[in-house]
Amino acid sequence: MPVTPGADAAGRTAIIAGNGLLPLKVAESLEKQGRAPFLVPIRGEADPALYRYDHAEISVVEFRKLIGSMKAASVRNVILAGGVRSRPHFSDLKLDGPTLAAIPRMIGALGRGDDALLRAFISLIEAYGFRVVGAHEIVPDLLAPPAARLTNRKPDKHDEHNIAIAREAARMIGVLDVGQGTVAVGGRVVALEGAEGTDAMLERVAQLRNAGRIPPKGGVLVKCAKPTQDERADLPAIGLSTVENAARAGLAGIAVEAGRTFILGFGETVAAANDKGIFIETFGSTDS
């Protein structure tokens, strides 16, 4: 746990890092800007590559250590980046002062879904004097650009129809605070993302395809933010693995919400899509 406080004492930024590529991309971006980040990798979730930065690893239940290590590192700003698959088990909670104080807020939120949990977590961190900022404020270049076609392949009219119905379904499951992704094939929504995540949903679509339970080709993945989403946490993301899994599921392409979805590893992601012959398209969050 090499903590070197004071590197940017006036406004050092911590990244509480869940799974996926986003935390690393945010860390690299801060580094390029000359602002050495402080990492708080969540055990069992965060990418090992993050441990080369100043860091203090925590488990998802170690709220006291989280607060203490960020104070010791003179952190002012906090970014939440990456998903957290595990949910705290109350039997694992270490009942120190700050954790005890956090429990009522977190219990209320656990009963209301991901979005509420994140909001509660954000307000709790802010109650300790930190400022929670969105990853997109630090790395706006990672956001999907407005209404753009990024690949050689373009959606045809069947694809456009699939995008339209998958968007409608994604909007509804977003209202329910269940998930951010849907797949439509042959004019029908065939998969809705729940707690399993996008990659597992695409694997399911591949299985349905192999079993002959959906038409043999085509279809789209749509991802968009929840209408009520706090943009400081959990914006949807796609990347190289999304493209590879979409291709394996036989999809024609991917459509994501512009300005509210991260495209991680933009160059390699677009190159892989071109290589696999699938499209990536973005749509405005207000057009419909």
Add this chain to the structure above:
Amino acid sequence: MPVTPGADAAGRTAIIAGNGLLPLKVAESLEKQGRAPFLVPIRGEADPALYRYDHAEISVVEFRKLIGSMKAASVRNVILAGGVRSRPHFSDLKLDGPTLAAIPRMIGALGRGDDALLRAFISLIEAYGFRVVGAHEIVPDLLAPPAARLTNRKPDKHDEHNIAIAREAARMIGVLDVGQGTVAVGGRVVALEGAEGTDAMLERVAQLRNAGRIPPKGGVLVKCAKPTQDERADLPAIGLSTVENAARAGLAGIAVEAGRTFILGFGETVAAANDKGIFIETFGSTDS
């Protein structure tokens, strides 16, 4: 293909049989009523036990054989029972007269989802002079009884909350014509049924549970009919395997819509639920 026409020439009833237990239950019920059914098992979908009845097997694309064999067996009424996982591939279609005539209607429907496809199929069969009736009209005793608790275990207030949010999600995915089932665990909807079906969704919940990605116990499966559902086809169903899979996923119970959900093998299904310690409860389609 032993076809003995005339057993009930005035109003013989055919069962076009997809997968699951429902076709067999309907056949047994007709038999008990002294009305020998004519079976049309769909190849690769129907239960082999159905082949002991007068029958003519078809593939999902053999519309001509379907119409011809039902006419030869003096069928008047037609029941659609059981799900059909495979979707016709146009390359497989035998382009005889009736199939050619059916194509425009079916293509329109394929673009609109399960419900539209079933409606198109029903109106097509009726155009050939048959009367399509609901399985529930023949076997009303298989329907879930109104607002009842069928098992020893009763839902507690956490279960009631999970039922409420899972019902809301099930209603929304029904409006989208995507699926009929949802699972809520710990006050959060974690799985939405798409083309994979209920058993595969429950398997997914079991995996999420084993991976520690949802709370370690509790939760409910909810199934209800789509708001726009044609009740002559594809009413939701639960049975012994649903109970076993729900128990394997660690759920506390199952709640289904009264009067619009089949409980197949009622006695053994309820007995299994009592054995596994899970509840089965029905809710009214109008209360909310």
